Amino acid sequence: MPGLLTGSHLLDEAIRKDFPLLDRVVHDGKKIVYLDSAATSQKPRQVLDALNEYYERHNANVHRGVYTVAEEATALYEGARDKVAAFINAPSRDEVIFTKNASESLNLVANMLGWADEPYRVDHETEIVITEMEHHSNIVPWQLLSQRTGAKLKWFGLTDDGRLDLSNIDEIITEKTKIVSFTLVSNLLGTVNPVEAIVRRAQEVGALLCIDASQAAPHMPLDVQALQADFVAFTGHKMCGPTGIGVLWGRQELLEDLPPFLGGGEMIETVSMHSSTYAPAPHKFEAGTPPIAQAVGLGAAVDYLSAIGMDKIAAHEHAITEYAVKRLQEVPDLRIIGPTTAEDRGAAISFVLGDIHPHDVGQVLDEQGIAVRVGHHCARPVCLRYGIPATTRASFYxxxxxxxxxxxxxxLEHVRNFFG
Structure with a gap:
């Protein structure tokens, strides 16, 4: 076996002790090798403790109660908003909207634009631009909006090496384009996309820019001001937080102008039987009882990641990814789907192994205690582009x-021997 990678960029292995599941033993005493963090990350004890502390000591509904526990719950919930705002360098905490996941965040943007008045309204005279590498969560909402409004849906294609093909950017993003929505990091290909070129062109034509940062927020510093986007969506469970919590960041002036997507309690200012007025953002977009405990858990996850340092996490993952790409290319008959170097690449690596179906690869690896993801990873158009039914994906954190x-x-060598 080749010698282990060593280097100053790797984080201390003591970090692993914070994650209880990584000590789990499966399948005849084999210690689990968890390589599915792109689907969901493991949770450190610090986050689990914060969730338990909330439910045991501070559980109440937020914003309405004037008694001690309700005020504590409200402070924890809104404190989590402050932490997320600082984590992404948002100009204002009021630009941070809590949702249940990134999918809901992206649907929120699509529906706001479908119901908006000019100059933001998407209708039959306008165009929506996405890319061929998107997660279904950044495809289907725009398809639905296009079907409802008659807007034309367009997309950037992919090069053979898993990058965005921007050779026709002026033809894809035109004066008719109202919204450009794309992923910062592909969940299947691992590609880190060239934000600057897309931002520049979108700004030239006056289009709004929405970025899916679900595979970026956990792995690298995320600065919404530097991105120059109008909306940024990401999810908590991929960044050491609990499930059931997502974030939509939006520019303040847009949140003030755009209509709410959901109606109900807390998002209102006044209600009569004839009409209602709405609370300012972010509450305007947070109808009903919010995911309180989940937000508290996300705040704890932000504290945990920030204490380590996102620069250090990014450097560690780059080193691991560089090593993994090199080692995987030593496996006979293995084809990486996406960039084959660590340059401008995230920590998710998808591959096919000869003519062995990815589900078979995954099942045999599971018998060795190795947890990977198989399928099209909610990015079926990518599989169609490269002529494959599915992939096996290993993802690191x-x-x-x-x-x-x-x-x-x-x-993987065992898989090859198993299938002869």
């Missing part, structure tokens, strides 16, 4: 180690 990469490579 701050707790991943070179030894786990080596375990994956050894496991």
């Amino acid at each position: 701050l707790y991943s180690t070179p030894a786990e990469v080596d375990a994956l490579v050894d496991g």
Whole structure:
């Protein structure tokens, strides 16, 4: 077996002790090798403790109660908003909207634009631009909006090496384009996209820009001001937080002008039987009882990641990814789908292994204690583009180690031998 990767960019393996599941033993005493963080990350004890503390000591509904526990719950919930705002360098905490996941965040943007008045309204005379590498959560909402309004849906294609083909950017993003929505980092290909070129062209034609940062927020510093986007969506459960919590950041002036998507309690200012007026953002977009405990857990996750440092996490993952790409290319008959170097690449690596179906690869790896994702990863158009039914995906995070990469490579050799 090749020697393990070493280097100053790797995080201390003591971090792994914060994640209880990584000590779990499965399948005849094999310690789990968790390589599915792009689907959901493991949760550190600090987040689990924050969730338990909330439910045991501070559980109440927020914003309405004047008694001690309700005020504590409100302070924790709104404190989480402050933490997220600082984490993404938002100009204002009021630009941070809590949703249940990134899918809801992106649907929120699509519906706001479908119901908006000019100059934001999307209708039959306008165009929507996405890319061929999007997660279904950044395809289907725009298809639905296009079907409802008659807007034309357009997209950027992909190059053979898994990058966005921007050669026809002026033809894709035109004066008719109202919204450009794309992923910062592909969940299947791992590609880190060239934000600057797309932002420049969108601004030239006056289009709004929405970025899906679900695979970016957990892995690298995320500065919404530097991105120059109008909306940024991401989810909590991929960044050490609990499930059931997502974030939509939007520019203040847009949130003030655009209509709400959901109606109900808390998002209102006044209500009569004839009409209603709405609360200012962010509450304007948070109808009903919000995901309180989940927001508290996300706040704890932000504290955890910030204490380590997103620059250090990004450097660690780059080193692990560089090592993994190199080692996987040593496996006979293995084809990486996406960039084959670590340059401008995230920590999710999808591949096919000869003519062995990815589901078979995943099942045999599971018998070795190795957890990977198989399928089209909610990015079926990518699989169609490259003529494959599905892929096996290994994805890494701050707790991943070179030894786990080596375990994956050894496991793939076992798969090859198993299928002869």
